[in-house]
Amino acid sequence: xxxxxxxxxxxxxxxxxxxxxxxxxxxxxxxxxxxxxxxxxxxxxxxxxxxxxxxxxxxxxxxxxxxxxxxxxxxxxxxxxxxxxxxxxxxxxxxxxxxxxxxxxxxxxxxxxxxxxxxxxxxxxxxxxxxxxxxxxxxxxxxxxxxxxxxxxxxxxxxxxxxxxxxxxxxxxxxxxxxxxxxxxxxxxxxxxxxxxxxxxxxxxxxxxxxxxxxxxxxxxxxxxxxxxxxxxxxxxxxxxxxxxxxxxxxxxxxxxxxxxxxxxxxxxxxxxxxxxxxxxxxxxxxxxxxxxxxxxxxxxxxxxxxxxxxxxxxxxxxxxxxxxxxxxxxxxxxxxxxxxxxxxxxxxxxxxxxxxxxxxxxxxxxxxxxxxxxxxxxxxxxxxxxxxxxxxxxxxxxxxxxxx
Numbered sequence: 478x479x480x481x482x483x484x485x486x487x488x489x490x491x492x493x494x495x496x497x498x499x500x501x502x503x504x505x506x507x508x509x510x511x512x513x514x515x516x517x518x519x520x521x522x523x524x525x526x527x528x529x530x531x532x533x534x535x536x537x538x539x540x541x542x543x544x545x546x547x548x549x550x551x552x553x554x555x556x557x558x559x560x561x562x563x564x565x566x567x568x569x570x571x572x573x574x575x576x577x578x579x580x581x582x583x584x585x586x587x588x589x590x591x592x593x594x595x596x597x598x599x600x601x602x603x604x605x606x607x608x609x610x611x612x613x614x615x616x617x618x619x620x621x622x623x624x625x626x627x628x629x630x631x632x633x634x635x636x637x638x639x640x641x642x643x644x645x646x647x648x649x650x651x652x653x654x655x656x657x658x659x660x661x662x663x664x665x666x667x668x669x670x671x672x673x674x675x676x677x678x679x680x681x682x683x684x685x686x687x688x689x690x691x692x693x694x695x696x697x698x699x700x701x702x703x704x705x706x707x708x709x710x711x712x713x714x715x716x717x718x719x720x721x722x723x724x725x726x727x728x729x730x731x732x733x734x735x736x737x738x739x740x741x742x743x744x745x746x747x748x749x750x751x752x753x754x755x756x757x758x759x760x761x762x763x764x765x766x767x768x769x770x771x772x773x774x775x776x777x778x779x780x781x782x783x784x785x786x787x788x789x790x791x792x793x794x795x796x797x798x799x800x801x802x803x804x805x806x807x808x809x810x811x812x813x814x815x816x817x818x819x820x821x822x823x824x825x826x827x828x829x830x831x832x833x834x835x836x837x838x839x840x841x842x843x844x845x846x847x848x849x850x851x852x853x854x855x856x857x858x859x860x861x862x863x864x865x866x867x868x869x870x871x872x873x874x875x876x877x878x879x880x881x882x
Contacts, residue, residue, distance in 0.1 A: 490741075530689055536566070674745055763792055791858055
């Protein structure tokens with residue numbers, strides 16, 4: 478057993494990250510200052526997108542996207558059931574209904590054929606948005622989802638909270654997730670276990686300037702100053718805008734990022750390519766070790782789809798717990814005793830009490846999600862894992878399972 482603890486995920490903060498934050502905290506701006514705009518510009522350059530609107534969290538980003546899209550009561554939003562609560566909650570925040578689209582049990586990604594079926598059933602066109610999820614960091618089939626969803630007259634808002642730095646190939650070209658050629662808006666999270674760790678934070682990216690303007694309005698209380706004011710009382714007798722004047726045009730929220738979070742984000746973005754390389758190297762170590770120790774397929778990684786570059790926020794294995802004669806809870810507890818942390822990503826949303834009440838979905842409607850959930854377990858994945866660490870983790874997993882054959 479290792480003396481050090483391996484969590485399923487963790488942040489990597491270096492001295493230069495701390496220095497960047499301290500510099501901002503010594504400056505004149507803690508929030509609503511120039512560092513936020515610099516972070517948005519750097520992220521836009523990295524992704525190759527026109528507009529970035531930073532905010533307080535990935536959840537806030539999803540909420541802002543629903544608001545900017547104008548969704549509300551009587552509308553319906555489709556998303557994956559294998560995701561965090563926010564991917565569905567964002568629709569409920571604006572009064573829209575939620576429907577779930579089954580996933581491929583071998584990848585955890587939205588099943589495009591199931592999506593097509595749901596859209597065809599919607600003869601009254603109440604589906605106004607689809608929120609596909611790049612589960613674990615692997616891109617979904619964005620070109621096909623975009624084609625189907627836009628053909629239905631609905632928005633595509635992809636949840637890329639796991640997938641900054643991921644990319645996919647389409648018709649001979651490479652597209653980075655968040656660059657927005659096959660969606661209307663993309664949402665990112667900067668939670669501590671994400672690639673770019675800012676404590677909390679989020680962003681929405683888009684190539685649509687009108688959507689970006691709406692996102693910024695809702696981010697800041699629905700309030701405008703200067704350009705964009707509507708009332709005549711905003712202007713002095715000489716036609717200039719009164720310097721004290723502001724007005725609230727819509728019901729907005731305080732979803733503003735702080736400058737010290739943005740400073741951390743700028744520094745973390747600089748190290749993102751290196752972080753992605755390390756994560757992909759760790760994944761290759763895991764693939765090799767799983768093939769070596771579980772050649773019978775009792776434990777296997779999620780399937781990697783060709784022509785898609787995985788960001789590996791998570792490394793999910795599927796374990797045939799019945800074959801090993803052990804429950805998932807027993808495996809997690811025994812690994813914890815050996816200083817190895819694991820997690821389940823995720824409990825299908827239709828199983829949550831709230832969504833059982835408001836969506837009336839049955840588990841039998843989602844065979845892919847049920848098959849995925851029955852065997853999924855996330856093992857440690859973060860950039861400073863070594864080859865030796867990976868060997869220890871898989872060896873201990875084999876011991877835990879081997880004693881129950």
